[in-house]
Amino acid sequence: MKATTIKLLLAKLALILVVSNASAQELIGTRIDVNKGSNYTDNVWLYTIASCTNNFDNGWDGYKEKGSPKVPQLFAIENDGEYQIDATNNINNTTLGFVAGQDSVYTLTFNHQNMQLGYSKLYLVDSVANKTIDVYADGSTYTFTAKNKTVVKRFKIVSELPVTATILQPDSIDSSNTKSTDISSTSIVSSNFANTYPQNVTLVKNTYSGDDNIIKSKKIKVYTTQKMIVVTNEDKKIGQLSLYNASTGKLVQQSTFNAYGTTVIPADVALGNYIVYAKTQDEELSKTVLIQ
Numbered sequence: 001m002k003a004t005t006i007k008l009l010l011a012k013l014a015l016i017l018v019v020s021n022a023s024a025q026e027l028i029g030t031r032i033d034v035n036k037g038s039n040y041t042d043n044v045w046l047y048t049i050a051s052c053t054n055n056f057d058n059g060w061d062g063y064k065e066k067g068s069p070k071v072p073q074l075f076a077i078e079n080d081g082e083y084q085i086d087a088t089n090n091i092n093n094t095t096l097g098f099v100a101g102q103d104s105v106y107t108l109t110f111n112h113q114n115m116q117l118g119y120s121k122l123y124l125v126d127s128v129a130n131k132t133i134d135v136y137a138d139g140s141t142y143t144f145t146a147k148n149k150t151v152v153k154r155f156k157i158v159s160e161l162p163v164t165a166t167i168l169q170p171d172s173i174d175s176s177n178t179k180s181t182d183i184s185s186t187s188i189v190s191s192n193f194a195n196t197y198p199q200n201v202t203l204v205k206n207t208y209s210g211d212d213n214i215i216k217s218k219k220i221k222v223y224t225t226q227k228m229i230v231v232t233n234e235d236k237k238i239g240q241l242s243l244y245n246a247s248t249g250k251l252v253q254q255s256t257f258n259a260y261g262t263t264v265i266p267a268d269v270a271l272g273n274y275i276v277y278a279k280t281q282d283e284e285l286s287k288t289v290l291i292q
Contacts, residue, residue, distance in 0.1 A: 027047050027048075027049070027113060027114065028047065028048040028113065028114045028115060028117050028118035028119075028264055029045065029046055029047035029048060029087075029091075029112075029113050029114075029115075030045075030046050030091075030110055030111060030112045030113065030115065030122075031043055031044070031045050031046075031110075031111040031113075032044050032045075032046070032074065032096075032108055032109070032110055032111070033108070033109040033111065034072050034074045034098075034106055034107070034108055034109075035072060035103070035106055035107055036107070036109045038103075040068075040070055040071045040072060040101050040102065040103065041071070041072075042071060042072050042073055042074045043074065043084070044074045044075050044076055044083075044084055044085075044086070044096065045062075045084065045085045045086070046076060046086050046087075046088075046091050046094055046157065047060075047085070047086070047087040047088075047091075048087075048088065048089065048090065048091055048118050048119075048263075048264075049087045049088070049089065050089055050255060050256065050257070050263055050264075050265055051089070052087040052088050052089055053088065053089065054078050054079060054088050055078060055079060055080045056078075056080055056081065057087055060085070060087040061083055061085055061086060061087055062083060062084050062085035063081055063082065063083060063084065064081075064082040064083055064084045065084070066099070068101075069101065069102075069149070070101050070102040071101045072098070072099065072100060072101040072103070072106055072146075073097075073098065073099040073101070074096060074097075074098055074108075075096065075097050076094055076095065076096055076097075077095045077096070077097045077153060078095075082097060082151075089256075089258060089263075090159075090258050090261055091118075091119070091122075091157055091159065092157070092158055092159040092160060092261070093156060093157075093158055094156065094157040095153050095155070095156050096153075096154065096155035096156065096157065097151045097152065097153055097154070098146060098148070098151075098152055098154045098155065099148060099149065099150065099151055099152070100146040100147050100148050100149060104145055104146065104147050105143065105144075105145050106143070106144055106145070106146060107141050107142065107143045107144075107171070108124070108141060108142045108143075108144075109139065109140075109141045110124075110135045110137075110138065110139065110140045110141070110170075111138065111139070112136075112137075112138040114264075115136065115138070117228075117230065117262070117264045118261070118262050118263070118264055119136075119159045119261070119262065120136075120159075120262075121134075121136055121159050121160070121161075122134075122135055122136040122157065122158075122159055123135060123136075123157070123158050123159070123161055123167065124142055124155055124156075124157060125155065125156040125157075125158060126142070126144060126154060126155055127153070127154055127155070127156065128144075128146075128152070128154050129144055131168055132161065132166060132167055132168060133167070133168045133169070133170055134167050134168070134169055134170060135170055137170065137173050138173070139172075139173040140170035140171075140172075140173055141170055141171045141172045141173070142170055142171055143171050159261070160260070215277075215284050215285055215286040215287075216285060217278070217283045217284060217285035218234075218283070219233065219234040219235040219280075219282075219283045220232070220233050220234070220235065220239065220278050220280070220283050220284070220285040221285075222241075222276050222278055222285060222287060222289070223289070224267065224289045224290065224291055224292075227266060227267045227271075227291060227292070228264050228265065228266055228267060229241070229243070229255075229264070229265045229266075229267050229276065229289070230262060230263075230264050230265075231257040231262065231263045231264075231265065231278055232261075232262045233257055233258060233259060233260065233261065233262075233263070233278075233280065233283075234260065235259060235260075235280045235281075235282060235283050236259055236260065237259055237280040237281045237282060237283075238256060238257065238258060238259045238280065239256065239257045239259070239278055239279055239280040239283075240254070240255070240256055240257075240278070240279055240280075241254070241255045241256065241257055241265065241276065241277070241278045241279075242254050242255075242276075242277045243255075243267065243269065243274050243275070243276055243277075244274060244275045244276075244277065245272075245274060245275075246272070246273040246274050246275050246288055247273070249275075252269050252274070253267065253268060253269055257278065259280075267291045269291060270291075271291055271292050272290075272291060273288060273289070273290055273291075274288070274289055274290075274291055275287070275288055275289075276288075276289050
């Protein structure tokens with residue numbers, strides 16, 4: 001009982017740290033429950049935060065503290081340890097470890113938050129049962145059997161799959177999910193952009209006109225919503241993003257964005273017109289946007 005209590009307290013403390021590190025923007029992520037509603041349950045939280053890595057990020061991540069052997073243990077496995085709260089810049093290829101409790105049949109329930117802002121697909125790969133399940137829908141469940149008492153790297157969360165993969169539907173979708181553990185925020189990664197707008201591009205100082213691209217790209221798309229900058233990058237290279245004041249050309253914010261995915265970045269600036277300059281090794285895009 002003591003071990004379980006300590007585990008829960010540590011998990012709550014880690015969640016409090018995440019909330020204290022958060023802004024008013026919504027975080028992209030999922031909480032995965034195992035055996036939700038039974039006497040013995042466990043959870044793992046996976047979040048997409050632009051500044052986080054696959055190692056421990058102070059103020060965001062929470063290490064796993066295993067409790068009673070009666071309780072199933074579900075956690076993310078990274079290079080430097082096991083996590084109950086795992087914040088990375090991309091959820092794709094996240095490995096989940098599992099240790100069985102006193103039961104032999106278990107159900108995973110996926111509780112998503114703003115998943116559509118960062119990903120268009122999400123799958124659970126069960127390496128033991130050799131199954132791939134579509135878990136993109138909020139409330140998706142997956143039931144499996146397990147008796148292992150040592151750590152097994154059983155599951156992987158992926159957002160991209162080989163064309164030849166056979167996709168199974170989830171066992172069910174639980175529409176009664178609550179959002180009591182939803183957490184707000186995402187974060188910014190610094191880059192090395194210059195402090196003024198690139199000189200090879202004509203600075204636009206007119207009022208916002210919606211889609212007046214200065215530089216166009218076939219692989220990078222940018223739009224704003226609710227004081228968030230959403231960058232969709234189809235290029236194989238990660239990119240750098242700078243936000244400039246449209247009137248003065250002054251650099252006001254810098255970030256990085258993922259390759260082959262969508263990155264959501266809070267616009268930590270005053271409301272108004274800005275120029276977004278997004279660049280990878282092979283692609284670049286610049287456009288005027290309205291932050292509102």
